[in-house]
Amino acid sequence: MNEANKSLILNNPFIPEPARIVRTYYLTEDVKFFQVRIAKMEKALSFDYRPGQFAMISVLGAGEAPFSISSTPSRPGLLEFCIRKTGVVTNAIFRLKENDLIGLRGPYGNGFPIEKMINKDVLIVMGGLGAAPLRSVLLYSLDNRDLFGRVILLHGAKRPAEMIFREEFFSLKDRDDLECLLAVDGDDTGEWKEKIGVVTTLFPHLKEIEPSNTYAIVCGPPVMYKFVLKELVNLDIPKHQILMTLERRMKCGVGKCGHCAIDYIYTCLDGPVFTYWNVIHMRELI
Ligand SMILES: Cc1cc2nc3c(=O)[nH]c(=O)nc-3n(C[C@H](O)[C@H](O)[C@H](O)COP(=O)(O)OP(=O)(O)OC[C@H]3O[C@@H](n4cnc5c(N)ncnc54)[C@H](O)[C@@H]3O)c2cc1C
Numbered sequence: 470m471n472e473a474n475k476s477l478i479l480n481n482p483f484i485p486e487p488a489r490i491v492r493t494y495y496l497t498e499d500v501k502f503f504q505v506r507i508a509k510m511e512k513a514l515s516f517d518y519r520p521g522q523f524a525m526i527s528v529l530g531a532g533e534a535p536f537s538i539s540s541t542p543s544r545p546g547l548l549e550f551c552i553r554k555t556g557v558v559t560n561a562i563f564r565l566k567e568n569d570l571i572g573l574r575g576p577y578g579n580g581f582p583i584e585k586m587i588n589k590d591v592l593i594v595m596g597g598l599g600a601a602p603l604r605s606v607l608l609y610s611l612d613n614r615d616l617f618g619r620v621i622l623l624h625g626a627k628r629p630a631e632m633i634f635r636e637e638f639f640s641l642k643d644r645d646d647l648e649c650l651l652a653v654d655g656d657d658t659g660e661w662k663e664k665i666g667v668v669t670t671l672f673p674h675l676k677e678i679e680p681s682n683t684y685a686i687v688c689g690p691p692v693m694y695k696f697v698l699k700e701l702v703n704l705d706i707p708k709h710q711i712l713m714t715l716e717r718r719m720k721c722g723v724g725k726c727g728h729c730a731i732d733y734i735y736t737c738l739d740g741p742v743f744t745y746w747n748v749i750h751m752r753e754l755i
Pocket residue numbers: 523534535536537538551552553554555556557558559560598601602715716717718719741
């Protein structure tokens with residue numbers, strides 16, 4: 470192969486890297502956890518990303534789709550995803566077993582501005598599948614605990630069985646360097662000992678927030694944003710310190726196809742993390 474062709478292949482952003490599924494199990498009835506390792510060890514170890522970024526995952530014969538990276542870059546070598554069965558690609562991913570291969574390319578997107586969040590308090594508000602991208606920033610801040618002020622987690626789900634990473638977050642409740650409040654809309658088990666109500670019912674239980682020193686991070690179902698954003702604004706957290714990770718239909722993930730464009734913004738490049746300021750100025754975002 471001549472040098473020009475070699476360089477085309479090496480620099481082609483659409484060529485996926487083979488990655489092997491190391492572990493997979495159900496988190497809820499329709500959401501599965503996947504732990505994967507890029508097959509080439511040196512690539513697995515050098516795959517550097519920031520919390521909030523995503524990867525394109527492909528299955529031969531089915532296609533590819535974007536998924537948030539749920540693991541933290543502070544634990545290199547393995548990548549974790551949390552995937553809901555919705556259509557063609559996710560059905561194909563669900564059929565895969567441990568040791569099977571997928572295609573993976575990335576990381577893509579802007580991710581969270583970790584440098585700006587250093588020494589600040591971090592308030593993470595997640596609902597439903599919003600736990601997928603926000604688990605990364607949560608684990609990152611816990612692994613680098615001395616870099617941040619308070620770390621606060623508010624997590625809401627419809628029912629106990631639908632709370633993604635339920636056991637993991639319950640085990641974190643014992644930490645005295647994390648304030649962790651969990652809620653379900655309704656308890657059909659009779660055994661739920663945490664709060665009952667939508668995620669906003671957790672706000673009155675928060676210890677006093679120092680708004681100028683706080684970064685709030687939100688991800689959840691569309692209906693959640695309106696109510697959570699209202700609470701965060703009521704707390705006086707500056708709008709540029711309210712961050713959210715948003716989903717748009719994407720094809721290429723690298724700013725080439727225009728599928729994710731809103732006006733001049735390519736959400737695959739300029740997002741998926743946006744500030745409340747961005748959202749106010751671009752009403753189509755949520
Ligand atoms: C940055 C980013 C991060 C994401 N992270 C995650 C994650 O961590 N976990 C996760 O489970 N999902 C995540 N998603 C969503 C995931 O990429 C989509 O659900 C993806 O479409 C699933 O592919 P599929 O082929 O299985 O489903 P599709 O076959 O694409 O169908 C999914 C749903 O979309 C509908 N649909 C299909 N085409 C269109 C269209 N053109 N317009 C409107 N609706 C359509 C279908 O009817 C169906 O209800 C993320 C998306 C983005 C952009």
